[in-house]
Amino acid sequence: MRRTVKPWLCHPSKRLLISLLSLAMLSLALLKLPLFHTDPKPVEVPVDIIYREHIHSYVKEILAKECRPSFARQRMEAEHHSSTQVVEPFLNKNTHLNDKIFQYPPPFGFMDLKNKLQEILNLLPASSEVRHGGRDCRRCVVIGNGGILKGLGLGHLLNQFNVIIRLNSGPVQDFSADVGNRTSIRMSYPESCPKMWEDRDSDLKYVTVIYKSVDFHWLRAMITKTSVSLWDWLFFWQNVPVSVPIKASQFRLLNPEIIRETALDLLHYPNARERLWGWDQNVPTIGVSALNLATYICDEVSLAGFGYNLSQKEAPLHYYDDRPMTSMLKEAMHDVHTETVFLKHLVTSGSITDLTDGAVAVFLQVWVF
Template sequence: MVPLIVLALILLGLIIPFGRKTSKKSYQEVVDENHRQLVHSHVKAILDKKCRPAFTRSEMKSKFKWPGQVKDYFLREASPTGPMFKYPPPFGFYNMKDKLHEILSLLPKSTGQESSGNACQRCVVVGNGGILRGLRLGSLIDQFDIIIRLNSGPVQGFSKDVGTRTSIRMSYPEGSPTAWEDQDPRLLFVAVVYKSVDFNWLRAMITRKQSFWDWLFFWQKVPSRIPIELSQFRILNPEIIRETALDLLQLPAPRIRLWGWDQNVPTLGFSALTLASYMCDEVSIAGFGYNLTDENALLHYYDTLPMRVMLKQSMHNVNREHLLLKSLAEAGVISDLTGGVHCSFCSR
């Protein structure tokens, strides 16, 4: 019997077509030149300042009561502990201990968490928002130490706006690129497990051995191959998502339901922000913000989906996320490069 949560995901896929349908013909720049220059000056000022060690981390702990207690943000064989198996995905691996250990045993042993080697690191989490279109921020985005991209957000054909470098590509099966573009040999692919069958797909990507049954229960076409080395695969610690949902967003505790969600699953972008707060000293966001007041605004920078499709989703509490992101940006804990959440450089 197909699990009901899988049927729910299939239904969500029918309602919200998350797959990339890029239209190069429709890729037009409609940004006012004066606004573009304001954005560039804002980003340059951030990059020109001296990097502040552990800044975002310490500010989130002191001002937003963020515990920040996840030791291993990427899982390794020594990571799994009892609390990790308390909740179902994406908050934990309830009833999935054997599957988790099997996947971890297929990956090379890791001695610790990643670092670029710089004394002080700046991260930028590049969202897929339509606000990026026409800003021509690519060369400035590429100057950050760590660049985190989400799902299948493309770079080829859009590098003028979003840059060319990718340090981390963070995704789940249905959101992953079916056409691989990232060329950086140091790139990490960070898999996020939302449901049990995601482990089947991840095992197939690692072993490069596929089964029809591995593909049966996804609500959207998934890649048949991720062309990277074994050493480049990572699994996100679900405690990152749990911490994001329960501690930062103050959402209801996860519970097993027969159908649907409690709107307590954070978006991948917000979870990436939490990850960045562990990895980097200063954190910026770009391409964030849902302009739900304009239903015809572009949802993504790479296609023509309108903003109104977000009104139909039932998985995320985007209003609460927006309020917290705005508070973080207004307090200077993070920097909003594109001003979709909080525009510190806009005229009042």
């Protein structure tokens, strides 16, 4: 039997378009395949017992002091003039959307995404207040995923903070001795969301950061307990969770003005420079963005597990895996050096405290090699 070919398929431009689309889909699929890394195994750096005791004493001292209401936000505003007035750190269905929020594309705003945004807001609670502990003064700790947390045994002390913010997919189940097991807020974008959900706190809030248009589709699927389409899946740079086992009332949408303020006013990056693929080192990390968020919802802010000591190239990058510090040298989106200088300034000025690295300024760090 002679097969009939549709006329439009015979046109050279149509065939070229189909070939390009097929190649693009194949390339996106290949990006999700496991890669064989040739990075060397990280060298375990044992923590000296005396140093660990100093760190514990430092954290206990911070927890024992009288909490200072609105301290972190006041210091941030006094030291860094902001042209971005963030009235609501989270967006909800009752949020009044001003034109400024649509001035930039994600992650700095929602340009040309008003309908997608409104669709998500209609699924969220009428109020997105995240105020833990009532009206009492709140101490907040933002826990990074740095390998510096390994062996410090700070878990039981980190659990004593009023608000505990965890980043991306940083696990707790097998690492609670070092990082604790309480989570008040988990903050991530779709690709960095935990595949295995371990946070069981009754007051947990999951804060989603929108980096691109398709992130709205994923968030809608997670809230409504539906599936992510195959077409949408192709536009994520790595696999995303198929479900997030929490209630709709626990989801929060980060106001992109938090990221814009972090980038433009705190880190003094130039205006958004979008490239064909991704951004050009003017997007702040989730960690620094979470720090800025913390100054809005907490009174005092501390960090733990932050910092990349690139001089120790074979030291562990994370507390939970075997990636060495050299992996961070391949990072193209974030300006790690500028963020490090910014964080050190905040710690030195006393605006925030760094429980695992800033403590070095107070106590002598002793490593056993």
